[in-house]
Amino acid sequence: MARGLRCLLAALAFLASGTAVAASCCGGGGGGAPVLPKDGAVLWDLNAAVEHYHGFWAQDGRWLPDPPGARLSQYRLTPGHARRLGDRWQAYAILPLVVNRNHYSGREADTEGPGDLSLGLWYETFDEATCVYKVRRPADLRPSIYLGAGLVVPTGISPYDEVGDNFAITGRGFYRLDLSFDIEKTVYPWSVQLRLGYGRHFQRPVNREYGVYVAPYRLRLGDRRSLSLTLGYTWFLPNLAQLTLTGGYSDLREGRARIDGRLDPTTGLVRRSFSLSWAYSPAHRRWNARFSWGHAPRRDGWGENFPATDVFTLGVSHVLFL
Amino acid sequence: MCCSFRRLLVSLLMLALGGCGMGDDLLPSDSDLRAVSGGGAYLPGEPVGEATRAAPLETVDGAVVRLDELLNDPLEPPRAVVLYFTMWCPICLAHTDHLYNQVLPRHASEPVRFLVVDYVSGSWVDMRGAAQANGYLGAAGLEIVRDAEGVLFDRLHGAMGQVVVVDGEGVIRMNASYRDGGELEAVLDRLLP
Numbered sequence: 098m099a100r101g102l103r104c105l106l107a108a109l110a111f112l113a114s115g116t117a118v119a120a121s122c123c124g125g126g127g128g129g130a131p132v133l134p135k136d137g138a139v140l141w142d143l144n145a146a147v148e149h150y151h152g153f154w155a156q157d158g159r160w161l162p163d164p165p166g167a168r169l170s171q172y173r174l175t176p177g178h179a180r181r182l183g184d185r186w187q188a189y190a191i192l193p194l195v196v197n198r199n200h201y202s203g204r205e206a207d208t209e210g211p212g213d214l215s216l217g218l219w220y221e222t223f224d225e226a227t228c229v230y231k232v233r234r235p236a237d238l239r240p241s242i243y244l245g246a247g248l249v250v251p252t253g254i255s256p257y258d259e260v261g262d263n264f265a266i267t268g269r270g271f272y273r274l275d276l277s278f279d280i281e282k283t284v285y286p287w288s289v290q291l292r293l294g295y296g297r298h299f300q301r302p303v304n305r306e307y308g309v310y311v312a313p314y315r316l317r318l319g320d321r322r323s324l325s326l327t328l329g330y331t332w333f334l335p336n337l338a339q340l341t342l343t344g345g346y347s348d349l350r351e352g353r354a355r356i357d358g359r360l361d362p363t364t365g366l367v368r369r370s371f372s373l374s375w376a377y378s379p380a381h382r383r384w385n386a387r388f389s390w391g392h393a394p395r396r397d398g399w400g401e402n403f404p405a406t407d408v409f410t411l412g413v414s415h416v417l418f419l
Numbered sequence: 420m421c422c423s424f425r426r427l428l429v430s431l432l433m434l435a436l437g438g439c440g441m442g443d444d445l446l447p448s449d450s451d452l453r454a455v456s457g458g459g460a461y462l463p464g465e466p467v468g469e470a471t472r473a474a475p476l477e478t479v480d481g482a483v484v485r486l487d488e489l490l491n492d493p494l495e496p497p498r499a500v501v502l503y504f505t506m507w508c509p510i511c512l513a514h515t516d517h518l519y520n521q522v523l524p525r526h527a528s529e530p531v532r533f534l535v536v537d538y539v540s541g542s543w544v545d546m547r548g549a550a551q552a553n554g555y556l557g558a559a560g561l562e563i564v565r566d567a568e569g570v571l572f573d574r575l576h577g578a579m580g581q582v583v584v585v586d587g588e589g590v591i592r593m594n595a596s597y598r599d600g601g602e603l604e605a606v607l608d609r610l611l612p
Binding site for chain 2: 163268271313362403
């Protein structure tokens with residue numbers, strides 16, 4: 098991942114497992130694919146993230162340091178938009194702008210460009226927000242369930258674009274269909290959320306690598322599976338504003354790629370990480386501000402074929418209600 | 420209708436991004452365009468240029484060798500020199516593991532040299548540290564070298580995970596991503612006895 102591949106995979110990981118903040122349906126959500134609260138009509142979202150690289154995991158799960166003298170970082174500014182399409186339907190779009198700032202002891206390369214665009218739909222299986230303050234009857238335990246379908250569009254700069262070298266890469270170069278299942282429940286002050294994801298890359302022809310034309314072949318990246326689990330606690334401040342602290346764990350896996358139908362044994366990845374988020378919403382809930390820290394333990398067995406990083410994200414979203 | 424929608428979406432995206440030189444991934448091509456590359460001393464079938472042959476490559480002991488010296492080794496003239504570009508990243512290590520464990524043993528007794536070319540370290544000491552951390556310091560049959568002046572990277576159009584195979588006559592036989600090592604194996608099978 099010269100910075101190229103690093104950036105590319107990092108962008109993917111970011112898009113796949115954005116830090117979630119519990120209680121999306123009640124207006125506390127944010128990070129990753131934006132989710133409108135149940136009574137929200139339109140949402141504008143902006144995330145600024147910095148990701149620092151701290152070594153990587155080999156295919157056998159060993160954590161290894163970056164080369165001596167390396168300082169590798171990626172900055173992302175990600176505007177997002179969500180809009181209600183119907184009582185139970187909402188759509189979203191996010192497009193990160195990626196800035197790579199990486200320094201090796203013998204080479205520096207700073208580049209920037211758009212990342213891959215994510216478009217998606219959420220279907221809400223419920224008609225009213227399910228957040229409750231007290232459980233008085235069994236129906237109060239009903240969770241909010243979202244079913245999601247998303248499409249990653251390769252708008253970033255990939256190894257198969259017209260690029261001079263790997264340092265300029267900001268995207269992966271593949272369309273991907275993502276399906277998500279999201280279940281969450283809030284009984285104030287506690288919130289819990291589970292999100293399961295499955296992504297399938299579409300096969301594509303490749304006739305160029307890093308700007309050099311090669312004999313055409315067909316490439317399909319492996320399927321992706323992701324899981325994230327979060328637990329949040331909300332404080333109600335004297336002015337009725339909310340402050341939510343959320344802790345999370347996520348697991349992202351991608352199978353091996355296929356080249357002309359053959360499995361590529363050098364591909365595939367695993368990444369496990371933790372996150373901690375703070376979210377603040379004033380009483381009117383039209384604004385939401387967040388700060389999160391995502392951390393991948395630099396230990397053997399916490400990943401495979403992927404960099405270990407720390408991600409710090411500052412985000413703000415604005416909701417227009419129905 | 421589905422296709423029309425997709426075309427509309429793609430057109431809008433290309434319109435939005437076209438000015439930035441992007442968009443090839445939106446509608447990827449399967450055309451073989453190697454013939455229209457315009458040639459160059461980094462493409463298969465072309466001899467490597469003089470500057471590439473003379474480029475200094477530092478070893479993990481600080482010694483300097485040149486590609487020319489490897490190609491013209493009077494004691495063991497190679498039929499092929501394999502250059503693998505690394506930046507000590509996860510994919511690079513996965514490729515190196517495959518190269519070392521799968522490809523190299525098949526050709527251990529043949530006149531071929533395998534070089535892992537570090538193009539990011541600022542000194543041979545840093546390169547040595549990276550090679551050690553990745554478990555390849557002193558690996559039998561695998562030579563770790565530093566592209567001291569970045570000549571190979573620039574002249575051979577190098578990139579992370581790129582493999583260049585130069586035959587004994589100094590002609591490039593492969594310049595492509597390592598992928599699963601299949602193309603490298605095929606090229607070596609053609610070059611080696």
